[in-house]
Structures are given as structure tokens and as C-alpha cells.
Amino acid sequence: MEPKVIFPLLKRIIPVAAIILIVIWLYQVYGALDYTIKNLPEFFRLVLEHFFLVIVSMATAGSVGVGLGIIMTRKGFDRFGSAIMVLVNIWQSIPSLGVIALAYGFLPLLGLSGIGVVPALIALFFHAVAPIVRNTYAGIQSVSKDVIEAATGMGMTPNQILFRIEIPNALPVIMGGIRTATAIIVGSAPLACLIGGGGLGFWIFTGIALMDMGILMAGAVPVALIAMFFDTLLARLERIVVSAGIQTEEYQAA
Amino acid sequence: MGTMLSLQEVTKIYPGAEHIKAVDSLSFDLEEGEICTMVGPSGCGKTTAMKMVNRLIPITSGKILIDGQNISRLDTIELRRSIGYVIQNIGLFPNMTIGENIATIPKLKGWDHDQIAEKVEGLLEIINLPPSEYIDRYPKELSGGQQQRIGVARAMAADPPIMLMDEPFGAIDPINREHLQDEFLKIQEKVNKTIVFVTHDIDEAIKMGDKICLLKDGKLVQFASPEELLTEPANEFVRDFVGGDRTLKRLNLLKVKAAMCPDPPVIMKDESPEKAKSMLNELKADHLIVVDNEKRLMGYVDQEALTKKADEVGDIMRSTDAFLPASSSLKDGLSEIFTHDVGYIIVVDEDKKVLGVLREDGIKEILRK
The missing domain is CATH 3.40.50.300 (P-loop containing nucleotide triphosphate hydrolases)
Structure with missing residues (x-):
């Protein structure tokens, strides 16, 4: 094979191989594998719960965030755009643990339970929606005014411009927001167990409480793998949905 | 319309x-x-x-x-x-x-x-x-x-x-x-x-x-x-x-067409050099434009060229690139006249048929209007 082919391949294989080796090593060295095998049914339950937390909060944050971001760019609403963006940016600066704690403390004031899966989902949703709103808004705003003027002058309706021009051209930025949000959710999901939301966080915090690295790693390693899984998935998705006309070379290499 | x-x-x-x-x-x-x-x-x-x-x-x-x-x-x-x-x-x-x-x-x-x-x-x-x-x-x-x-x-x-x-x-x-x-x-x-x-x-x-x-x-x-x-x-x-x-x-x-002077002195390529000489004298011209029987531009002859012996003017004519299409602008026309340092430029159509000649005074006249 030509070096031109080998180098990019190596660039992709080396990090993946390194990660796999580290995972195996972590698993072995602390006895996490043994613990997982002994508690296989619980392991599967926690993984499922974890996926549930991530997917449900992603789906809701994604649809609400993209929707809100689009509305903010529409005529009549656009004047609120920058004000909402300020709120969104402040909101995003609150750390994950803070959001979980806020949900725990705030929901009972509304007469809702602060404990369980729903409060956890609500917390994750609110935490993840910010970057999606921000990127959708910024992405659509950044579509060239010339392109919009040409489309308008040619006789496209506002909806046609939105769906055929604005969203497709804003997609790399929107997808960037979704990937950021996913990283936040995957990273925060282990905290859900603190308010009874379940998930692999349970083993992590149990491990910390018992000072047992095996249990901790049995929870932490799958969490890291799930994070990588979602990021890869979204990167792949991005390459499919983003038009080749606006993909940069970096993208195509991703 | x-x-x-x-x-x-x-x-x-x-x-x-x-x-x-x-x-x-x-x-x-x-x-x-x-x-x-x-x-x-x-x-x-x-x-x-x-x-x-x-x-x-x-x-x-x-x-x-x-x-x-x-x-x-x-x-x-x-x-x-x-x-x-x-x-x-x-x-x-x-x-x-x-x-x-x-x-x-x-x-x-x-x-x-x-x-x-x-x-x-x-x-x-x-x-x-x-x-x-x-x-x-x-x-x-x-x-x-x-x-x-x-x-x-x-x-x-x-x-x-x-x-x-x-x-x-x-x-x-x-x-x-x-x-x-x-x-x-x-x-x-x-x-x-x-x-x-x-x-x-x-x-x-x-x-x-x-x-x-x-x-x-x-x-x-x-x-x-x-x-x-x-x-x-x-x-x-x-x-x-x-x-x-x-x-x-x-x-x-x-356009060149507007300022050109039609009916330039032309001679068919199969005419005799004697005929060309007499035409030159008659018209008091320096050159004759040589064309084929479709009136397409072939070249030109002047007194000097006619001193050579030949049966037809086609054999002794000189080639020229001092011509341009009638649809060209007068600016191009004037530029050609200066470039070739000739008194006139031959104006042709797309088939290279001779339509007329463009002279400096023709351009001056139309600009005076």
C-alpha cells in the first residue's frame, strides 16, 4: 500500500487500539471484569437504564432545542433571539451536578417528586438543550444573506427557504450543538443515580463509597465506551446528513 | 413586440x-x-x-x-x-x-x-x-x-x-x-x-x-x-x-459596419495582371483586394507585386491579415488601422466575404455626427 493510504489508516487505528488496550487493562487490573460477570443481570439493567436516560433526554433536548432555535430566527421572534441567547449562555455555565441538584430542590416546589427517573431526565434535558438552541440559532443566522436574498428573489416561500436552504446549510453547526449536548448528557448521566435516576452511575458511586476500584471501574469504563459510541454514531450521522457541498475536508476525514 | x-x-x-x-x-x-x-x-x-x-x-x-x-x-x-x-x-x-x-x-x-x-x-x-x-x-x-x-x-x-x-x-x-x-x-x-x-x-x-x-x-x-x-x-x-x-x-x-465604405476596389484572383494594372491606374489606387468567385478575401496586389510575371493575379498576390469582421467595434477597427499602419482595413462577414473597407476618415465622419 502507498504511504498516502497507510498514514490516515494508522491515524485512525492507533487511537482506537490505544483506547481498547487501556480499557482491558483497567478492567483487569482492578478486577472490574470479575465484578461485572458476577453481576451480569444488574450490569445489563444499569446499561439499559443508562441508554434510556441518554436517548430520552437527547431526543427531547434535540427536538425542543432545534425547534426553539429555529423559532428564534423567524420573523417576529428574531428580536428576542439575542436575549434568549444570553439566558442560554448563562444557563450553560451551570455545572452538571448543579443542574441535578437544582432539579432535586426545585421540582418539589412545583408539587412534583424530586426523586426518580423523571427528575433525572428533566435535569439532563435542561442541561443539554442549551448548546442545541445556541447552535441552531447561530447556524441559521450564519447562512449567507446573499443566499437568502437570492432564494427570496427567485420566489421561494419562507418555509421552502427554511427547509431547503437554511437548515441544510446550518446543519454542520446544528450537528455540532447536538454532539456537544450528547457529550454533556453522557457525562452527566452517571450523576442521575444521585437523585434515584439509575444508570451506570450507581456502580461508580457505590465504588467511591466503598472505596472499591473494581466496582467503580465496572461502572466508569462502560460509561466512557458509551460516550465514545454516541460520539462516533453522531459523527457518522453528520457525514450522511450534511451535504457534500458544505463538508470540509476535516469532516470527510472524521 | x-x-x-x-x-x-x-x-x-x-x-x-x-x-x-x-x-x-x-x-x-x-x-x-x-x-x-x-x-x-x-x-x-x-x-x-x-x-x-x-x-x-x-x-x-x-x-x-x-x-x-x-x-x-x-x-x-x-x-x-x-x-x-x-x-x-x-x-x-x-x-x-x-x-x-x-x-x-x-x-x-x-x-x-x-x-x-x-x-x-x-x-x-x-x-x-x-x-x-x-x-x-x-x-x-x-x-x-x-x-x-x-x-x-x-x-x-x-x-x-x-x-x-x-x-x-x-x-x-x-x-x-x-x-x-x-x-x-x-x-x-x-x-x-x-x-x-x-x-x-x-x-x-x-x-x-x-x-x-x-x-x-x-x-x-x-x-x-x-x-x-x-x-x-x-x-x-x-x-x-x-x-x-x-x-x-x-x-x-x-460597429465597423456603420463607418465602412462599401464597394472597395476588388479583383478576381483569376484575372490577368494586365487587367489589375489598368484597374490600379484607372482607380488611382495603391492596392486591389483579391477575391475568389464567392467574393471571399484572398489577399491583395500592389504595383510592386504586379511587376512579377504571372498569368493570374492569384499567383502573385500577397496575403494580408489586415481585415476584421463587420460586427467588430470601431475601437477595434481603429486599433487595427494603427497596428497595421495601413490606410484602410478590409471589412469581411463571417464567411470572410469582402463587404467594404474601413478608413480613418470614415470613422472621423461618423463620430462627427
């Missing part, structure tokens, strides 16, 4: 600037197939006036008729789809291929697939970008000049009778701009659109326009053909705007 576009007392006052009329009672008519270049200093209202035609800017008072129909009674979207629109910064859709860009309006109009494909390929041929090579490429892969040609093709895709062009070649470098202008005029000969063409460049306005609409502070200063604008400027402002080199600009505008 009826009136295609008619502006009647069109006025625009922007909200918040009530004391300024951005466009002030502008009226003019355009015949089908005419290009009207709108020109004037920046802020004169030329772009505003143009954008009122497709209602990108709402009209304050007055009316605009397209083919006799008041545009304010038409559906905005339908109106815009029946008007081609080209802007300075092109505005191709980066997420779509060249083919998809051009097909945009036909698709929205619900043309069937084959009809669209045929149209897109036809337009790419017209703008000299081979369909097989360009149809699936994306705008970012093309040069500015190529992109602007796609912009023009996209605007023409749904066969609009009218096109609006807002400084379409303004962002292109001078060499390519000239090339695009020539190319566009050739396309226009085939498609015969009624075009409103905004430019800030008086030379472009003169070159591209059948009519020039010169605006100042929203008011029409002069609406005339380029020749009229150059020879009879309405006032001092027009004179200044057109520039001190009005006469030279006319050289660009006028």
Missing part, C-alpha cells in the same frame, strides 16, 4: 426617512427583449427601483406593469418565479449541486423530471460549462466567474420573460468581467429576455444596455439609448457622469 415592463410614476419612501424619496416618480417602458441598464451614483435609487419590480421592496406609490398586468395584483411568490433574479454576490446554494441549483425553480413549479433534466443540461451548454463535467459539482468547487454563469443560468431556468440583474459582474475581475459581458450578450441574442440590469459602471451600462436609465437622487435624469446618451447628454450631470471621453466611448459602441 409590445411593452413588456412599464414603470409608471413609481415612488419609494422608506419608513423612517419620510422626507427622502429613494425613488421619485420613475417612469419608463421597456420593449420585449430589451436590456435596460440602470446606472447612477451610489444612493441614486437604482437598486431600489429594480427590487420593486419583484417586490423585494414594496412600492410606495405608482405602479409597475408586466405585460400589461399590475404586479401588485399578482401573488408575490408567483411573480418572483416568473422573474429571473441575479445578484452581485451570486448566492448559489452551497448545499446543492450545480444541477440542483439550476433546477430550483422548475422543481418548485412542478415540472416533470425529464423536462427539468433537459432544461438544466441545455442551460449548462449555453453558458459553456459541459453538463457531464459540472452538473454534479458543488458551488465551492467553481471559480467566481463560473459561479456567476451558474447564477445566470439558474435565473433563466424557468424561462422567465423578465430578468433582474443587480451588478451581476461587479465582483468579477476586469478581464473575466469583459468576457462574461460578451458571453451574456451572446446568450441574450438567443434568449431575448427583457432585462433590468443595475450597474454603477457607466462603461458597462453603455456596453450592455439597449436603453440606459440614468438616475440621480431617485430621479430619472435621462432615459435613452447609449448612442443618444453619448451624443445628446440631457444636461451637465449626464455629461459629467458619462465622462470627458464620450467620443471614445462611442467608438466602443459603434
Whole structure:
């Protein structure tokens, strides 16, 4: 094979191989594998719960965030755009643990339970929606005014411009927001167990409480793998949905 | 050929600037197939006036008729789809291929697939970008000049009778701009659109326009053909705007055909040198143009050439490249005369048939008019 082919391949294989080796090593060295095998049914339950937390909060944050971001760019609403963006940016600066704690403390004031899966989902949703709103808004705003003027002058309706021009051209930025949000959710999901939301966080915090690295790693390693899984998935998705006309070379290499 | 576009007392006052009329009672008519270049200093209202035609800017008072129909009674979207629109910064859709860009309006109009494909390929041929090579490429892969040609093709895709062009070649470098202008005029000969063409460049306005609409502070200063604008400027402002080199600009505008002198001294190539000699003496000329029996230019003979022995003038004639097509500008004609340092240039048609000769005094005479 030509070096031109080998180098990019190596660039992709080396990090993946390194990660796999580290995972195996972590698993072995602390006895996490043994613990997982002994508690296989619980392991599967926690993984499922974890996926549930991530997917449900992603789906809701994604649809609400993209929707809100689009509305903010529409005529009549656009004047609120920058004000909402300020709120969104402040909101995003609150750390994950803070959001979980806020949900725990705030929901009972509304007469809702602060404990369980729903409060956890609500917390994750609110935490993840910010970057999606921000990127959708910024992405659509950044579509060239010339392109919009040409489309308008040619006789496209506002909806046609939105769906055929604005969203497709804003997609790399929107997808960037979704990937950021996913990283936040995957990273925060282990905290859900603190308010009874379940998930692999349970083993992590149990491990910390018992000072047992095996249990901790049995929870932490799958969490890291799930994070990588979602990021890869979204990167792949991005390459499919983003038009080749606006993909940069970096993208195509991703 | 009826009136295609008619502006009647069109006025625009922007909200918040009530004391300024951005466009002030502008009226003019355009015949089908005419290009009207709108020109004037920046802020004169030329772009505003143009954008009122497709209602990108709402009209304050007055009316605009397209083919006799008041545009304010038409559906905005339908109106815009029946008007081609080209802007300075092109505005191709980066997420779509060249083919998809051009097909945009036909698709929205619900043309069937084959009809669209045929149209897109036809337009790419017209703008000299081979369909097989360009149809699936994306705008970012093309040069500015190529992109602007796609912009023009996209605007023409749904066969609009009218096109609006807002400084379409303004962002292109001078060499390519000239090339695009020539190319566009050739396309226009085939498609015969009624075009409103905004430019800030008086030379472009003169070159591209059948009519020039010169605006100042929203008011029409002069609406005339380029020749009229150059020879009879309405006032001092027009004179200044057109520039001190009005006469030279006319050289660009006028064609060789208008200034040439027909019936030049010609001789068939199979005539005898004796005949040529006697013709030269009779006409008191220095040269005779040698043609074949189709009247196509072969060369020339002069006294010196005729000293050689031959049966036919065709055998002793000299070749010449001091000729040019009748459709060339007088500027090119004059330039040829100076380049070859000859008294006249032979004027030919596309088949190289001799039509006449262009002399310096012919050019002087027509410029004096």
C-alpha cells in the first residue's frame, strides 16, 4: 500500500487500539471484569437504564432545542433571539451536578417528586438543550444573506427557504450543538443515580463509597465506551446528513 | 413586440426617512427583449427601483406593469418565479449541486423530471460549462466567474420573460468581467429576455444596455439609448457622469459596419495582371483586394507585386491579415488601422466575404455626427 493510504489508516487505528488496550487493562487490573460477570443481570439493567436516560433526554433536548432555535430566527421572534441567547449562555455555565441538584430542590416546589427517573431526565434535558438552541440559532443566522436574498428573489416561500436552504446549510453547526449536548448528557448521566435516576452511575458511586476500584471501574469504563459510541454514531450521522457541498475536508476525514 | 415592463410614476419612501424619496416618480417602458441598464451614483435609487419590480421592496406609490398586468395584483411568490433574479454576490446554494441549483425553480413549479433534466443540461451548454463535467459539482468547487454563469443560468431556468440583474459582474475581475459581458450578450441574442440590469459602471451600462436609465437622487435624469446618451447628454450631470471621453466611448459602441465604405476596389484572383494594372491606374489606387468567385478575401496586389510575371493575379498576390469582421467595434477597427499602419482595413462577414473597407476618415465622419 502507498504511504498516502497507510498514514490516515494508522491515524485512525492507533487511537482506537490505544483506547481498547487501556480499557482491558483497567478492567483487569482492578478486577472490574470479575465484578461485572458476577453481576451480569444488574450490569445489563444499569446499561439499559443508562441508554434510556441518554436517548430520552437527547431526543427531547434535540427536538425542543432545534425547534426553539429555529423559532428564534423567524420573523417576529428574531428580536428576542439575542436575549434568549444570553439566558442560554448563562444557563450553560451551570455545572452538571448543579443542574441535578437544582432539579432535586426545585421540582418539589412545583408539587412534583424530586426523586426518580423523571427528575433525572428533566435535569439532563435542561442541561443539554442549551448548546442545541445556541447552535441552531447561530447556524441559521450564519447562512449567507446573499443566499437568502437570492432564494427570496427567485420566489421561494419562507418555509421552502427554511427547509431547503437554511437548515441544510446550518446543519454542520446544528450537528455540532447536538454532539456537544450528547457529550454533556453522557457525562452527566452517571450523576442521575444521585437523585434515584439509575444508570451506570450507581456502580461508580457505590465504588467511591466503598472505596472499591473494581466496582467503580465496572461502572466508569462502560460509561466512557458509551460516550465514545454516541460520539462516533453522531459523527457518522453528520457525514450522511450534511451535504457534500458544505463538508470540509476535516469532516470527510472524521 | 409590445411593452413588456412599464414603470409608471413609481415612488419609494422608506419608513423612517419620510422626507427622502429613494425613488421619485420613475417612469419608463421597456420593449420585449430589451436590456435596460440602470446606472447612477451610489444612493441614486437604482437598486431600489429594480427590487420593486419583484417586490423585494414594496412600492410606495405608482405602479409597475408586466405585460400589461399590475404586479401588485399578482401573488408575490408567483411573480418572483416568473422573474429571473441575479445578484452581485451570486448566492448559489452551497448545499446543492450545480444541477440542483439550476433546477430550483422548475422543481418548485412542478415540472416533470425529464423536462427539468433537459432544461438544466441545455442551460449548462449555453453558458459553456459541459453538463457531464459540472452538473454534479458543488458551488465551492467553481471559480467566481463560473459561479456567476451558474447564477445566470439558474435565473433563466424557468424561462422567465423578465430578468433582474443587480451588478451581476461587479465582483468579477476586469478581464473575466469583459468576457462574461460578451458571453451574456451572446446568450441574450438567443434568449431575448427583457432585462433590468443595475450597474454603477457607466462603461458597462453603455456596453450592455439597449436603453440606459440614468438616475440621480431617485430621479430619472435621462432615459435613452447609449448612442443618444453619448451624443445628446440631457444636461451637465449626464455629461459629467458619462465622462470627458464620450467620443471614445462611442467608438466602443459603434460597429465597423456603420463607418465602412462599401464597394472597395476588388479583383478576381483569376484575372490577368494586365487587367489589375489598368484597374490600379484607372482607380488611382495603391492596392486591389483579391477575391475568389464567392467574393471571399484572398489577399491583395500592389504595383510592386504586379511587376512579377504571372498569368493570374492569384499567383502573385500577397496575403494580408489586415481585415476584421463587420460586427467588430470601431475601437477595434481603429486599433487595427494603427497596428497595421495601413490606410484602410478590409471589412469581411463571417464567411470572410469582402463587404467594404474601413478608413480613418470614415470613422472621423461618423463620430462627427
